Amino acid sequence: MRRTRITALATLAMLNMFTLAAGVSVARMLPPRLAALHIPVAASRPLVRAGTVLTPVPVPAGSGAASTAVDLPALPTASGLSAVVAATLPAADVGPQLGVEVADAATGDVLYDDDAGVLATPASTTKLATAVTALALLGPDARFSTTVRQVSGGIVLVGGGDPTLAVHAYPASDYPHPATLAALAAATARALKAEGHRSVRLGYDTSLYSGPDMAPGWTYGDVYSGNVTPIVSLEADQGRLTPAGTLQDSDDPVNYSPRTTDPAGLTAAAFATLLGQHGITVSSGPSPSVAPAGAPLLASVSSPTLSQIVEQMLQESNNVIAENLARHAAIAMGMPATFAGAAAAVMTELRRLGVSTPISLVDGSGLSPQDGIAPETLVRILEVAADTPRLRSVITGLPVAGFTGTLSAGDSVFGGIGGAARGVVRAKTGNLSTVAALAGLVYDSSGSLLIFAIMAPQVPGAGLLTAAAQAIDAAAAAFAGCGCR
Template sequence: MPNPDTPRPPPSPLQHTVPEVSDMAAADRPPYGVSQRPRRRRRRLVVTGVVVAAVVVAAGGVTAYETGRLADWLGDGDAAPVADTVPGYTAPAAPTPGVVARPARVGAGDAAAVRSALAEPLEDSDLFDLRAVVAPLSGPALLDVGHGTSMPASTLKLLTTTAALETLGPDHTFATRVVAGPRHGIVLVGGGDPFLEGARPPTGVAHDDASLQALAFKTARQLGANGTRSVRLSYDDSLFTGPRVNPHWPATYIPDDVVSPITALWADEGRNPSGYGRVADPPATAAAIFATYLRQDGVRVAPAVGQATARAGAPELARVTSPPLADIVERILLVSDNEGAEVLARQVGLAVDGEGSFAGGVSGVRTTLTRLGIDLDGATIEDGSGLSRDDRVAAETLVDVLQLASSPAHADLRSVISGLPVAAYDGSLGDRFDDSPGRGYVRAKTGTLHGTSALAGLSTDARGRVLVFAFVSNHVNGADTLDTRAALDRLASALATCRC
């Protein structure tokens, strides 16, 4: 057992077990086609009696983490600076560690030790209006500072992704289809795939990746088999209803390219194919991209491409399917993907209430979490991403959700844990915790908006116990944003050195 007074060496990135990771694309479009993503893996659980993403490694007491997938950068929106922005980079290839992992110790924890470990960092003057909760993997809190709800920023994504996994299941996929339409027509039907791409990944050669280019290839092949060489194209984005822009978002979000209009059909999350900014009408742009690829594959497409509703039971010509929801959740949490979270919220609304709108999504998430035993009394939820400044959630709720996702009784929620970024290694924590005792021992969801900085996740302490925490600081002055973020990191790092 390491001496808590002796600094532990920071774990090398090569001590993390990492799935295959592709190079980042130069453009803003995230390279996430099926041909590029790792093979779907079973999440092997190394903890006896409890399931967590952290394990204590016998050699040197180093903690190994199963990491999620890398993706292109996405920030939290109106943060200044945007702490959740992750520059594209190539993650190191990592062999399976040669040491034998042993289970993390599970215990109730020592409340006095937790209070003692956090006493000094809690006094930091850069922590404004702080809510701080620390708990074991199961059971009541060991520390609870501050009361009431606060603006969660992107830590709200923990609630959205948990509800999506519970409602739809980790193996659920979303299909984008082409069906027959009237008068030699075809209809491109959006299925709410959050990461549908325009072009195939540059390194991909398969024709079954989730891209419009792959869908066009399949469609052209089927049309050719039917003897059809000329078509009229329409698109159907009717799966989602209501406004495309959340009324609880600041009016500047769309013109300032903070987030795309949320639709059931888009390419590259509504980003402009040029690589700069976002398109005004994502479904129409997606249809135009699809038409371009159809023409390249030898199909004559009429110039006019309009909106339509596919008729029920129309014969299907082709489809592409998203990665499993578990993989999608990992990506959303790893890079704090706003658009992806909003699409999942609407998918939850469809599954629970049959309403794929912002309001339906919020209702579906609340219903699902309440059914799981999460107390949302006093909470205000207006979206799925945490971009709304009207969102209010208690830090205790964030801890409850993380405990739930770690529970052996809810294995289907495990991607909420495995998708959390690892301190100083990847995702939105890739540039944090450098030269910190929390490096490699903390994994957490970040959250940043003007005036708010949050961190919620898990830490392995000096005894090998796993602690769950949520730290949320509101009313942060803009000039103090980075200092507040660093103060939160110090809180989490103190848990890593605590013999709790």
């Protein structure tokens, strides 16, 4: 036993000696090996003297070496802007009741106004008011859900006021991507099969909104001309139809074919067809119904965010989206989800946001000729949107002259802004048969950011609408192209 212990100690001592010798050898090898790797090290003194990168800006004599004042671009004057208006907006083109306001975006100071406090028919510039209100009340991340609820012996498709709901997925290039009935039907079928159901009764619920489905001043001519549908809380593809009479299944803002007069019924029928494709037979219906409070949820799909929907609405001047957003504003304020309740919600919220200038609405899209907004009110709305982070999608959603939306060629009568103003003017368009209006932002040639509204509510005749729009385009381009002093 003692001999074994001595042997173990001797072996351990030898291993220690070998380890020590190996360590010494490695230590001697490290400096040349590390040098070969060229590891960077800090120099003990500067190796290169830096030269001048930017030439110093001379400081005016007497201003003090610490002065950092920067000359701001000179703002347009009232007389300069008046000359632009006189040169570009003749009464022969725009009619007798032209209203104009131009303000400095940085300060809100009014630089020029001409009848800017007088109510005028705003047409689709009304959508600026609706967009600001919806974003302020609901927040930019809000979404709208379309659901399927289970009831005794069947299911109910419940409209949640999603104005972008589609039947099938849109092309990958489209933006934003809407929720689809196809996805909702697939999820519903899975849930029903999991419970052992292969056949159901189908109802559809539009009770989220109430009151008339057409606003004061609207006619069914607006539906037949492809501008809008009756407003209900359950609608796919905004009621746009193919020549065969089926839902169009794409976002085509320049499809002016007649739309459906029964958007909810057509949407429910499309949902029934999709259920059949997933092995669920609809034994009766679809028929109007109301899902009881607390009915179990089977499936749900949600819209894009409100900020994305607002941008789409403003780019396309989409009436169906605008009316749905106005209804959601009414619901958020505890008002009736009617046209009257929606209009009251928009005007009430604008007052809360500090917009106290003249406005009188009967709808949320501006399709009604009974709406009234003063040019100064549109300017105030844009100022609020520009100054409030949660409202910024109103600004980012404005069409860009010569490039996007209703300011691009072929998308509206306002597609003619060119030259140096292309890409510089961002504005919301508005037009009815004898109304032309434009409200937005523009940088002038000095770099000043201006907010403007130009409203021609009495164009001399429907045949002159294009001439009026071209005159307004010319005025916006002139704001961009001059210092107006």
